[in-house]
Amino acid sequence: MPVVRTYRPDRRPDVEVLVDGRWCQGELRQWSVDADKQWSAQVSWRREVGHTYIDTFPAETVRLDEGPAVRGEPRDDTSRTAHGHGTVGGSRCGFDVTR
Numbered sequence: 250m251p252v253v254r255t256y257r258p259d260r261r262p263d264v265e266v267l268v269d270g271r272w273c274q275g276e277l278r279q280w281s282v283d284a285d286k287q288w289s290a291q292v293s294w295r296r297e298v299g300h301t302y303i304d305t306f307p308a309e310t311v312r313l314d315e316g317p318a319v320r321g322e323p324r325d326d327t328s329r330t331a332h333g334h335g336t337v338g339g340s341r342c343g344f345d346v347t348r
Contacts, residue, residue: 250284251281251282251283251284252281252282253279253281254279254280254281255278255279256277256278256279261276261277261278262276262277262313262314263276263277263313263314264276264277264290264292264311264312264313264314265311265312265313265314266290266292266294266304266306266310266311267306267309267310267311268294268296268310271296272312273294273295273296274294274295274314275292275293275294275295275314276292276293276294277291277292277311278290278291278292278293278303279291287307287308288307288308289305289306289307289308290305290306290308291303291304291305292304292305292311
């Protein structure tokens with residue numbers, strides 16, 4: 250049976266999504282597991298300041314945003330303060346799909 254988890258706007262984990270070979274910052278709006286146990290995420294993401302997109306991504310193109318200090322990378326102009334640090338659960342991309 251499919252499972253869906255939707256986050257309230259003030260509880261959305263910070264994530265990064267792989268778009269055209271580049272990791273872009275975003276917020277996880279919802280994740281789902283279909284009948285074939287395929288995990289996907291609906292993410293609002295930013296490629297540049299002032300442009301936000303909402304798309305659905307497969308598990309292998311979504312990861313938790315651990316912040317620049319953890320990765321040793323500088324933030325660019327699309328950054329914002331992270332509030333979702335750490336691993337949330339048990340799927341390949343770090344989100345608990347058992348809830």
